[in-house]
Amino acid sequence: MPPPLSGWTIWITGFVGKAPALDEFMSFLASDFFIPVLICLIMLTLWLSQSDRFKREKIQRAVMNTSVAIGISTLGVHIVNAFWDPWPRPFLVDDPAIRESARHAAQTVFYYAHDPSFPSNATTIAFAAATGIFLGNRKVGIIVYVLAIGWAMARFYAGIHFFVDILAGVALGVSIALFICKVFMPRVEPFPSWAMNLFRFLYLA
Amino acid sequence: MALDYFVLVFLASMGVYQIVSIFAKLDGICLFKQQWLQYIFGLLALVGAFGWFFTSKERNVQHTVEGSQQLGLFLGAIVASWVVTNILASIIQAKVDTRAVDPGEEKYYKLGIESLKTNTLIGSIMNNIRKARKDKV
Numbered sequence: 001m002p003p004p005l006s007g008w009t010i011w012i013t014g015f016v017g018k019a020p021a022l023d024e025f026m027s028f029l030a031s032d033f034f035i036p037v038l039i040c041l042i043m044l045t046l047w048l049s050q051s052d053r054f055k056r057e058k059i060q061r062a063v064m065n066t067s068v069a070i071g072i073s074t075l076g077v078h079i080v081n082a083f084w085d086p087w088p089r090p091f092l093v094d095d096p097a098i099r100e101s102a103r104h105a106a107q108t109v110f111y112y113a114h115d116p117s118f119p120s121n122a123t124t125i126a127f128a129a130a131t132g133i134f135l136g137n138r139k140v141g142i143i144v145y146v147l148a149i150g151w152a153m154a155r156f157y158a159g160i161h162f163f164v165d166i167l168a169g170v171a172l173g174v175s176i177a178l179f180i181c182k183v184f185m186p187r188v189e190p191f192p193s194w195a196m197n198l199f200r201f202l203y204l205a
Numbered sequence: 206m207a208l209d210y211f212v213l214v215f216l217a218s219m220g221v222y223q224i225v226s227i228f229a230k231l232d233g234i235c236l237f238k239q240q241w242l243q244y245i246f247g248l249l250a251l252v253g254a255f256g257w258f259f260t261s262k263e264r265n266v267q268h269t270v271e272g273s274q275q276l277g278l279f280l281g282a283i284v285a286s287w288v289v290t291n292i293l294a295s296i297i298q299a300k301v302d303t304r305a306v307d308p309g310e311e312k313y314y315k316l317g318i319e320s321l322k323t324n325t326l327i328g329s330i331m332n333n334i335r336k337a338r339k340d341k342v
Contacts, residue, residue: 027265028259030265031259031264031265032264032265032268032270032275033210033213033258033259033264034255034259036275037213037214037217037255037279040214040279041217041218041221041251044218044221044283045221045224045225048221048222048225048226048229048231048318049225049228049229050229051228051229051230053319056229056318056319070276071276074272074273109265110265111265111266111267112267113267114267121272125272199317200316200317200318201316201317203291203316203317203318203320203321203326203329203330204284204287204317204318205317205318
């Protein structure tokens, strides 16, 4: 049975092939390497960018929390996948209208990914990163949210996720990041402080 | 693909270090005396790395670099790039003079990237070693 809002997949993948420039752009955005590297480089920039040592330590802790949130959100996706795989990728469903439209989109914009569709792993990671960064630096966080939305929408456009996969990824990523940054990391002190001291000793922080 | 990814991150992060060192006043990792040269080098390294990576091959293909491997490669590449940048900066000494600092006069051991504002990485490590020896005596 196709997931809720599966008709949206037919609508968005219907645009694929109509404007080659848009397809190229979406292909670039959907890449496994462009936005993830960009987000990590933004985190690296934040790690080093403050001149004042106290402000630097504050933002470095936020980046460390974000890194933990990214790791845990990836684990969260694997746990969900292990126990619940409700529907296949859009290009593998039984409904011929969805399948053919998504197949054409995936072939043109991306490739046939064969890991589980629900939830969107990329969206989960990107929104976990954006939320973690937002808690440390609002302005940069908004930029990362924009990148995260771009990455998620490009993958929806590419026909490799249903819209519900994207929504679940957003919910999972944001909630895990909030839990890690607001609840988990403050409670596991002094381990984060020990990690910071180790990084400082190694001239990494 | 894994090697290409490593090179992408290595070069891009070298660019990031040069640009960020201007804002963070980390003179010890600067490879150039002039700020504008740092900007140009940084931007060229960043844009060049992405340009090379995405134009040299089709990247949207089924590949074997999984998420955890990507993370490991990313961390390895930024640390390798940090080490190479610091070694080069210690050799070039574009904005700092390591001989100007007398370790005996410093009150505390300077650790972490804070010390890279006034010294290079190798200079800072050497100063700490010298200070430790003086303190023992």
